[in-house]
Amino acid sequence: MELRLYRIILPVNDIEKAFQFYRELFEQKGMRVSPGRHYFTLGQTVLACYDPEADGDEIGTGWKLHYNQYIYIATSDIEKIFDQWTKLGAKHISQRIESMPWGETLFYALDPFNNRLCFVKNDTIFTG
Numbered sequence: 001m002e003l004r005l006y007r008i009i010l011p012v013n014d015i016e017k018a019f020q021f022y023r024e025l026f027e028q029k030g031m032r033v034s035p036g037r038h039y040f041t042l043g044q045t046v047l048a049c050y051d052p053e054a055d056g057d058e059i060g061t062g063w064k065l066h067y068n069q070y071i072y073i074a075t076s077d078i079e080k081i082f083d084q085w086t087k088l089g090a091k092h093i094s095q096r097i098e099s100m101p102w103g104e105t106l107f108y109a110l111d112p113f114n115n116r117l118c119f120v121k122n123d124t125i126f127t128g
Helices: 015-026 078-087
Strands: 007-011 031-034 037-042 045-050 071-075 105-110 116-121
Touching: 015 037, 015 045, 015 078, 071 078, 078 105, 078 116
Parallel strands: 007 045, 071 116
Antiparallel strands: 031 037, 037 045, 105 116
């Protein structure tokens, strides 16, 4: 049996703002798949920005990630992503790119919707 992660849904409250932000950051247009969903392909996984209200869905109690819950994205050019993140005015949790005791080179950040993301340099990924 083969298993693979193919999509992560990232909650946003403004699909147009999310599209603009991630289009600029990832340097790709992605694809609008519904009024409230915009998909960006990252390797073999889709990062799906999802605005429930724009899709006509109820938001219920809202979407909140735990303060230690991050979505990790690998990149071959961490410096460029860090600079783009800063240029786009998004928030940093890490003030700089850091080397961690387990060997990863990374930075932690908050997108404009307060989602927690971590960008990791490709050749330093630790999988256990």
